[in-house]
Amino acid sequence: MARVKVRQVSEFLWEIPKEGEMLVPGWIYADRESMEFLLEESKSKQWDALLQVRNVACLPGIQRASLAMADIHPGYGFPIGGVGAFDTEKGVVTIAGVGFDINCGVRTMAIDLSTEGVESKKEELANALFANVPAGLGSTGMLKLSLREIDSVLERGALFSLERGYGTPEDLEYVEENGRVDGADPSAVSVHAKQRQLKQVGTLGSGNHYLEVQYVDRVYDEEAARTFGLSKGRAVVSIHTGSRALGHQIGTDYLKVLKRASEKYHIPIREAELVAAPIESPEGRQYISAVQAGINCAFANRQAIGGLVRKAFKKVFSLRDGDIRTMYEVGHNNLKFEKHEVDGVEKKLLVHRKGATRAFAAGRREVPEKYRKVGQPVIVGGTMGTASYILIGTERGMSETFGSAVHGAGRRKSRKQALREYRGENIIDELGGRGILVKVHSRKGAAEEAPGAYKNVDDVVSIMEGAGVNRRVVRLKPLICIKG
Amino acid sequence: MMERGRGHETIEHTADMGIAGWGCGEFEAFEEVALALFELVVEREGLKSTREVDIEAEGEDYEELLVDFLNNLLMKADIEEIAFLDVEVKVIVIDTPTNKFCLKAVARGLSRSRVRDRLLREVKAATYLGVSVGRDESGRTRATVVVDL
Numbered sequence: 001m002a003r004v005k006v007r008q009v010s011e012f013l014w015e016i017p018k019e020g021e022m023l024v025p026g027w028i029y030a031d032r033e034s035m036e037f038l039l040e041e042s043k044s045k046q047w048d049a050l051l052q053v054r055n056v057a058c059l060p061g062i063q064r065a066s067l068a069m070a071d072i073h074p075g076y077g078f079p080i081g082g083v084g085a086f087d088t089e090k091g092v093v094t095i096a097g098v099g100f101d102i103n104c105g106v107r108t109m110a111i112d113l114s115t116e117g118v119e120s121k122k123e124e125l126a127n128a129l130f131a132n133v134p135a136g137l138g139s140t141g142m143l144k145l146s147l148r149e150i151d152s153v154l155e156r157g158a159l160f161s162l163e164r165g166y167g168t169p170e171d172l173e174y175v176e177e178n179g180r181v182d183g184a185d186p187s188a189v190s191v192h193a194k195q196r197q198l199k200q201v202g203t204l205g206s207g208n209h210y211l212e213v214q215y216v217d218r219v220y221d222e223e224a225a226r227t228f229g230l231s232k233g234r235a236v237v238s239i240h241t242g243s244r245a246l247g248h249q250i251g252t253d254y255l256k257v258l259k260r261a262s263e264k265y266h267i268p269i270r271e272a273e274l275v276a277a278p279i280e281s282p283e284g285r286q287y288i289s290a291v292q293a294g295i296n297c298a299f300a301n302r303q304a305i306g307g308l309v310r311k312a313f314k315k316v317f318s319l320r321d322g323d324i325r326t327m328y329e330v331g332h333n334n335l336k337f338e339k340h341e342v343d344g345v346e347k348k349l350l351v352h353r354k355g356a357t358r359a360f361a362a363g364r365r366e367v368p369e370k371y372r373k374v375g376q377p378v379i380v381g382g383t384m385g386t387a388s389y390i391l392i393g394t395e396r397g398m399s400e401t402f403g404s405a406v407h408g409a410g411r412r413k414s415r416k417q418a419l420r421e422y423r424g425e426n427i428i429d430e431l432g433g434r435g436i437l438v439k440v441h442s443r444k445g446a447a448e449e450a451p452g453a454y455k456n457v458d459d460v461v462s463i464m465e466g467a468g469v470n471r472r473v474v475r476l477k478p479l480i481c482i483k484g
Numbered sequence: 485m486m487e488r489g490r491g492h493e494t495i496e497h498t499a500d501m502g503i504a505g506w507g508c509g510e511f512e513a514f515e516e517v518a519l520a521l522f523e524l525v526v527e528r529e530g531l532k533s534t535r536e537v538d539i540e541a542e543g544e545d546y547e548e549l550l551v552d553f554l555n556n557l558l559m560k561a562d563i564e565e566i567a568f569l570d571v572e573v574k575v576i577v578i579d580t581p582t583n584k585f586c587l588k589a590v591a592r593g594l595s596r597s598r599v600r601d602r603l604l605r606e607v608k609a610a611t612y613l614g615v616s617v618g619r620d621e622s623g624r625t626r627a628t629v630v631v632d633l
Contacts, residue, residue, distance in 0.1 A: 074497075076612075100608040138600060195562075205606055207606060252609050259612075273612050415500065416497075441603075448633075484606070
């Protein structure tokens with residue numbers, strides 16, 4: 001029997017009713033088929049995303065509900081696709097709600113090029129991108145930094161890369177938080193973490209990180225698409241990466257700190273990584289300022305790669321900087337202080353989004369001025385070779401999910417299973433047959449990231465739209481895919 | 485009757501990968517888990533080590549010690565830009581009054597720049613999810629951990 005009881009609230013929303021130690025209910029966005037899959041896992045497997053939703057609902061200070069977006073799958077303490085918002089006075093911060101890839105996210109840049117334009121020089125462009133953007137294990141960036149300069153990366157975020165000649169000032173207007181969060185404290189980050197980053201600013205990484213040249217294949221919302229500078233057939237490029245090894249090391253270092261803090265402040269540890277500290281405790285404050293430093297590191301990284309991508313495009317096509325415009329950049333492993341209305345009262349909350357994207361509705365001041373009338377763009381990365389989506393947040397999303405959206409398709413098959421079922425070469429050939437040029441640094445990596453290992457991104461997005469939480473603006477299809 | 489032999493394997497996990505090592509005692513089991521970790525990162529068959537790095541780890545129990553050991557291997561590999569091929573655990577000290585477990589080891593490998601075409605993937609971290617160190621049915625020590633990829 002499944003370890004967690006669920007009841008269906010509406011076609012696409014399910015609830016784990018509040019019981020026992022739960023302080024709020026659990027809300028999961030899913031259709032019947034994906035809920036059956038989750039319940040099956042809950043019965044038979046050691047990993048259980050539904051139990052994770054329930055465990056998060058027991059953490060002190062949690063508000064409204066422990067949430068899971070439609071790309072839910074088991075994570076570490078938090079499910080992937082999980083959102084948890086906490087009262088800043090009585091609540092906790094948990095490392096499980098951020099994970100090891102702090103501020104991993106996606107930047108999408110709109111290019112003044114049509115699909116045909118890309119097709120005419122596809123191979124050349126793929127080679128230029130492959131050569132210009134360091135990717136894969138052991139790759140090093142163009143920037144070789146000192147420890148002191150890393151401190152500046154952690155304080156200044158995307159500004160650091162801009163000052164080093166990567167990208168344009170206009171980019172920052174269309175990056176979440178304008179590419180820099182306050183409160184980052186480089187001294188909260190270990191020397192080891194900084195040492196790991198010395199040569200990694202401006203590197204893509206490996207695993208599910210990618211660089212994709214795509215085109216707008218379908219427009220769902222003309223007005224929003226026009227506002228974002230997107231139209232059918234228009235080429236775009238998306239960069240998916242995060243805070244690299246520095247973020248991983250912050251996670252590793254603070255796992256120990258927060259484990260001790262959980263014991264010190266008597267917060268029961270319901271799953272190994274679901275360790276937490278009160279937001280207002282010294283440990284909590286220190287962890288938050290380390291995460292903010294990691295967030296800035298990811299901003300700097302995507303800004304640097306954005307600059308490299310622009311250079312590659314300019315090398316192949318006669319384009320100016322302004323012809324390659326940052327449409328938006330948004331993270332999906334984050335901690336944010338945000339104001340939300342809870343039970344009719346506006347409150348300052350600490351929102352954890354683990355594999356979930358911020359998706360603010362029209363009118364919020366965090367949305368770039370030019371987009372404020374329609375809402376914040378949400379970038380949903382598909383799997384290698386499948387569609388990606390640009391969504392927007394809705395008012396209903398604000399009142400249900402604290403303005404959150406899915407972040408991707410969500411893994412369905414284990415990497416091991418994917419390796420058994422798919423071969424890197426076959427996938428590259430198969431996608432090639434469908435007109436997608438794939439360049440990878442590791443072929444095994446390609447097999448693990450095979451499209452068949454993930455849920456269908458179209459279904460995941462339909463669930464969120466059906467629930468009224470997010471709305472589709474455009475669908476993107478890949479032309480070139482570069483992976484670590 | 486205890487079975488001889490040591491070894492390692494990977495185990496299914498939806499988003500990531502479980503790794504396990506077994507052998508006679510914690511020394512061998514830890515070395516084997518580390519080998520499973522190295523094999524996620526590099527195709528190590530036929531490669532010869534040319535460099536050596538000291539590794540230390542600590543924890544409040546064997547499980548914490550194992551996670552710290554693997555994470556320190558990942559950290560050193562990045563800082564030294566090295567692909568590890570094997571490791572030898574030299575000492576494990578358990579200080580009973582303070583309940584502190586310490587480990588010292590030597591890891592061997594070669595510069596990543598020399599084996600770029602053999603590198604497979606990055607491992608973000610070893611996690612506490614499902615970590616265990618104990619005896620299996622045949623009396624061997626078995627250590628298991630899930631790594632975030």
